[in-house]
Amino acid sequence: MEAVAGFFTQFFDIYLILPAVLGVAWGIIGGSMPGISPSITMALLLPFTYALEPSFAIVLLASTYVGAEYGGSIPAILIRTPGTNAAAASVLDGYEMNRQGKAGLALGISLYSGVIGSLVGLSLLVMLSGPLAQLALAFTPPAYFALGVLGLSVIVSLSGESLVKGLIAALFGLMVSTIGTDPVSGISRYTFGLSDLLSGIQPILVMVGLFALSELLRQASNTEDTRVKAAPRIEFPDNKLKKRLILPQSIGALFGGFEGVMPGAGGTVASFMSYNEARRWSKKPDEFGKGSPEGIAAPETANNTVAETSLIPLLSFGIPGSNSTAILLGGFLIHGLVPGPLLFARSGDVINDLYVGIFIAAIALLVIGIMIMPACIWLVNRPRPYLNAFILALIMSGIYSINNSLFELSVMLVAGVIGYFMRLLKFPFLPTVLGLVLGFMIESNFRRSLLLSGDDYSIFLTDSISLILLSLAALFIIGSLSRRLLQMLFRQLKTKVTDTTD
Template sequence: MLILESLWSTWIVPAAFGGVAWGILGGALPGISPSITMALLLPLTYGMDPTVAIVMLASTYVGAEYGGSIPAILIRTPGTNAAAATVVDGYAMKQQGRAGEALGISLYSGFVGGLFGLAMLVLLAEPLSNVALAFTPQAYFALGVLGLSVIASLSRESLIKGLIAGVLGLMISTIGTDPVTGTSRFTFDSPDLLSGIPPILVMVGLFAIGEMLAQTGEPSLQDVPERPRIRFPGPAMWRRIALPQLIGSVIGTMEGVMPGGGGAVSSFLAYNEARRWSRHKEEFGKGSPEGIAAPEAANNTVACTALVPMLSLGIPSSNSAAVLLGGFLLHGLLPGPMLFVQNPDVVDGLFLGLFVANIAMVIVGYLIMGPCIWLVSRPKPYLMAFIYALVVSGVFAIEASEFHVAVALAFGVLGYVMRSAGVPLLPMVLGVVLGFLVESNYRRALVLSGGDHMIFIQDRLAAVLLSLALIFIVGSLYRHAIETRPKPRA
């Protein structure tokens, strides 16, 4: 077998393992996004063989998407945008002393999703790249609305509070350069605000810093007995999480191939769908393994399928894919329709490397899990100080910007206030992540149609996505009405 030979005779395997380990580390550090993790590595790959360099970068992406779930589960802080949906049930399990199990499910689901995505990438790159081409501005708008419709079911405690949080998030996303006119909005002449507030800062503030503020105000809890060991799911659990994994993988495949997504939308949609189809709906939000399996399968699928438009069209669908594109260009390779013809060796090497990376993710993930769990089971004062230092240095490291640190701290205070007032955090995150996508494409579509709203219905894809969003919202409201109806006395 020529392929297997090249596996052992080159640096592909060590590169995949190294990339995954680096990626898990970067993904697990709150504030460091997968794209930044990759960007930090990029200059080091300059002298490497092109295939090895590309494999290393792509493996970093794979590792980072898993790594993001570690702090999401252990300290209620998503390390990456796409891990935000994992926080809900992951942290609930941790509080029940099931952190090892939660991490095992996340790792296993990431592995399943990664392999699914890789299969899609290898087998269906060509047809899937046509999906990307079907997306018009009006379809992107509809996709964003579909993502936002999840807010309705994320805010089951209080719909009003959920909507307030969502709208606040949308408002934050309007900061920066106006997408149509180019005017600066709410930037107060500060160049730091020209490109808007990065969603990762909002998340780090709301979740990590807000959580720390909340926890320092509470007395030390009786320690939850915790076995510092990872537990992989057994056959019964395999069966239970198979459906959520499939849901996550399919949704992840779709989002990965669409430029502009980047994983966060699919995680939330997958979480939402997993709940809809679950036989244990009541467990969601209280530590459901399915609530971890779906988003984690989705974001690892995206890490592979995001390469579809990047490789076949030369168009990156996320920041991480953009860094990978930079890696290709640095090595004189030009992703696009001709890459498969001109450099088939690089493409084959990359596919092989991604396969190794998914296996490496399980091995490396397993090895570092014990220390991670041990670390977060230290006494609270140590833990809080450690997380604080970690978060602030992580945020600062991105661009050595004091401004970013200040933004994250400000959102920390906001997160604390929201927590105290019982306002859910996830709708706000969704608003920040999707606001710009929704707004810019809405206005772009109207520029193209001369102000005629019919354009959203005439585009078939947009019409389908908008109808789905409508069904979601009406369905959630209906459920909400039934659940909150005063029960008649027996």
């Protein structure tokens, strides 16, 4: 009873309502702009969070993620250009419905399914992250080292087409993490006499540079300008249609729940898998691709579920499994909060506020989603040069405001240039961010463990938690490598069969 009363007190707390509403609105606007992913939308907001209270800042960022996942479907339905990667599956039937004059209903289904996905994802988040974090309370330095290794093992599945490129990107992140004062001896490394580098490179500078600035540099030569012609009003499905949508929404929630917890999988995989399964289980599979409401409901439920379930590995173990959760991790670190078991013990109030904030955000999504539609269409129709100039000015101002440092602004510019070349040479970003964030944890705990054991390396195997985590990392690597190998063999076999048939 006390818990329920506490929940309602928090539910009506203006300091949670405000960031949730603002975050959802900003997220929808950012997500609705093609080329601006949820992670970029969050990265743009990150510098502002410095001046805010921790709970306010974290709820603001998490709500932005919730809003951006829905926002991505707006241009997907209206101009056949997904605002986010995860919304790509919604293009298939969403745009077809738009062509049939049902854009309002398509947007309504997307919004309605998004809210359901968010609520299912939140329930899973509340149920799973606490118990998992409790387990991690007994962690020792070897266990923390093993946890870092487990986090890095995710790279195998995050590397996209080339595992070698993913590993190089991760090594680069680890290298950047060694800049500054050595965690054990206190000696400076790679500072080249610059006192500004003594405290190391802040992850936020690298994240904003890699994700946001590099995208602006890439778009500098892009003159493409797509406009929304119609201005539809959102129309929610009637009861008959709602009944029809239950199955695809359940499929979306199932895949979103599973893929969100698995680091590296993300909303895009969940959307396409749920779309495929929804078609397989549908009574009207022929309608898919021709404007089926189920074809919007399944992927939209899936990617909105992922927005919450992807927070489970982040909150429980401090491992970000996607670009967006990496930015959220940056938000936690800015306020001196380190996600993982100790966060639940030391800052349980922030976690509670986050849960309530996400709940408010899910509900607010319904109202804001309808209200903000004209503003989104107006923004999508703004000339690109003005939009991008404003985004650059926002980034430059935001990064300076963190520590009033022009040096940090130049570090962000360097990160942006590196990000541009990483995009050009097709290196993934997330392994770099993981390496940067986990590098300190891995190195300091590895060396502390050896100091504790008198240079006995078996400490990593005699510590039971460390042994379990290292075994899990090994299993994860073997599993991901086997999957890659099977996919490669399957592709080769397919090519051979095609050649023979020809």
